[in-house]
Amino acid sequence: MSAPTQEASSTGDARDVPATADVVIIGAGFAGMYLLHRVRDLGLSAVTFEQAPDVGGTWYWNAYPGARCDVESLLYNYSWDSGLRSDYQYKWPERFSRQPVILEYARHVADRFDLRRDIHFDTRVNRATWDEASRHWIVETDRGDRVRCRFLLSAVGCLSDSQVPKIPGLKTFRGDWYHTGRWPHRDIDFSGRRVVQIGTGSSGVQAAPVIAETAGHLTVLQRTPQFCIPARNAPLTPELVDTSLERLKDMMIQMADRPTVRRLWESFATKKTFDDSPEERQAYFEQLWENAAAAFPFGYLDTMTDPAANEEAAEFVRGKIRSIVQDPATADKLLPSYPIGTKRQIIDTGYYETFNRPNVTLEDIRTDPIERITPDGVLLASGKLVEADIIVFATGFDAMTGPIFRLNIEGVDGRAIQDAWADGPQTYLGLAVHGFPNLFLLTGPGSPSVLSNVIQSAEQHVDWLIALLDHLRDNGIDRIEAEPDAQARWTTYCTDMANESLWPRADSWYMGANIPGKPRVFMPYIGGNALYQEEIDEVAEKNYEGFQLNGATNVAS
Template identity: 55%
Template structure:
């Protein structure tokens, strides 16, 4: 274990009522016919992705009893569900991994620069086995209700298997991109072929060889999947509403020298990454795009394009802040699209023009634009001819054309950041539903807690850097903060912690202020909830930066959890007040 983990293992545990026995782990983590569980724990964790796995590990180090509920039949979260062709991470493998165990960092080998879904899922399973985590996880179990009992000062968690668990603390590790969205298109039930969603891809795989495939959507999942599907299918028809900026990944097998360079200096590199704006260690230019000549600017963009990956957006320090600077980067990528796609009409349709580059998720691809040069790939511009309905034989657009298909792939994204949380049926003080609290958009303090919902934590919740960062860095920061908080509560005799309304209001206002200094709100993105009909348009993640955010969280904790109401007051503070 690392030094941090060793320290945590000796931290004081949060006390449980004397009458409450220790919960005994089951011998089988996921029997299909297991009886409902009626038990009490210190903590319930919802979700067994990377957030839930590390949270469970830290809770054990604190000496707390915990139960994890997971809807899937295995660990991995988004990497369990998203098995579509071409699925891969857009953060380099050497950085998209846990840092809490030096042994784990040294022993694991990533086969590629940007790892594919099967390798990431293999890593998640390795972690679960290495730290013996499965015995406290109940798989194939979906949480249906999370309710606060004010008299008992405990959460009651119920599941679709009839479980009824009470716990002092509930930690939502449900992920930011885990509630897949199916579009409401008339006639879907009439389609005679097969339908798939990239977020719920069949685990046994799909044979699309020689088939006519319609792909609806051109976001990140589609941009990864379309080139692979096109190599298999007889014909692919891509239905695009909004074109996306995408940068080539330049993916390749892991270079042994590069891997060893990271492993020889992992600790220092991880510490540096935690201070970066998005938690990813790469070279951020300290100049603005308009401070250099056009020749130098094009040379820098070309170097970033050839280097591959999302580091392109770090070419200059003001691409997210200044419209003119942003235009230079967008123009460069549009010219690249024009040079790659041979059909001028297709190239024009594939060029984003109505939002700044990077304000919708910047995508990373392998031969995405090149795929539109294939004879078996066609593009339907839904801004000119929207989808009218799904017909028995394919997809009908408003010009009356039925684009025939044997299979439809919906790459239509997720109800991001809030979808999975709202599906859990969370109710706080006075029975207040989180869905009602968030009727006009998500509100939280630090993305960690919500006023009116004591002892409920959200890992990478709305109001934190989350999806604008390396998720592994943000997950570890949140888990460590929560674990340290629980240790503090146990050591000082505090039973409940809750964000104050004033602190929540101030944090929401600050988040909006920071977002409005940037170009991000100019895009109708899923960051804004714009992909879900009726969802409030609120910029959900915190854009102030991972490093700045971490400092703020640490400062708040150091001040005795400023902005949180602790009840009863910490014993140490009460004694100090009495002495005065």
């Protein structure tokens, strides 16, 4: 059957979309909501388009079983309103929140700040075209809307373009199939069903243990094994919240007292791997295994730069996998070979233990690839048919660039952003693109985004961008564009910084390696939020160095 459709909007959108606005915002996830709030404070008119029926972005769409944030609840929330944070901090039920809880928080924010009245739901932007004569963007949607705006602000997210692999025969499958990134908002009954899960990235690692609890049989088709670190999730009691808040406060003070943090991997480590004896390393790795969660690869200063140091951490985790998984053959299939930390660091709850269940099977599709999907299941190259009533695609996203390309943005002289980025994304500060004036990308390529707490990154971008828009208005500037030399320098800088590390050595979605034909370019900025903040602040202090700013024309807005 075809992929499940989403429910109709219940937001009461009256489709009263104005023909003109100062700003069009695309996306009503955490970045888009905060951006809308700040744009309003600036006194600018704004129209926001959101393709989902509700706010929340990734936390609306990713409603699959086991979906959970890998950033602690006390950090994964807005910091810009102290009342909102203090009111909510004792309401988080767990250390790592589940998808429904985060979605409810997003809805609470939308209601508390009356954001919905400027958001048009169930609406996809089909095209955005720059009109040089009037210095406006013309934005068109699948609902027939056509809005002219001075500034186009993309908050579409980095992981919103879900990818179902082009496997022959999917249309012939007689059962149901779902993608974790477009999960229906209703319960799926796996009881007694034969389930095939394709993919073992973060969503697959989270989904498999939950599906296995009720499925008649779960077969996991794995192409690449993952390094998973225990989440050690726990209920957040008031006492634990108080303790955690003190810990986080102390950590912030410590980081503020340190010299400038020069790289992401130096964020909290204090020593190198081989500064410790083998016994000391083992003891320290045990501490990290118990407490560090997603920060495990950053426990030593050199894990992400020295292959020998990285192998020490990687082999420790492989040893844990061998000790957890009872069947040696299955354990061997689960042992990763790439440098630890160079793919998204996954934290799990019972993932490896899932393969000890009698109703779970692991198939290695790197050695026995998928041939096709049949009416009855998934046929492997060896001729083995994995029978299925339900197929779950946990196959990820066309990360970072995919959501932007779907907007069909055409800049100066009608040049498509796909053509401008044919050899990989190029931005200035991860925010602007030469040839696309008055367009800004939140948490895009060339920014910390996916290598950080993305809400923190979103706030960082929004605050800087609002200051910029205020500056432009105060100085009568109606056109701003990244200079080509500044963009080239920033892109080279980001690439060179990444090449100092081991990150580019893995075939990860950071590199675009999960999408056939996509340029193999490391897309995020790897320096971390602290260094990035210094750099964007310096640009602003130098009168927005690297941007070409032009005064207002005589064309009416």
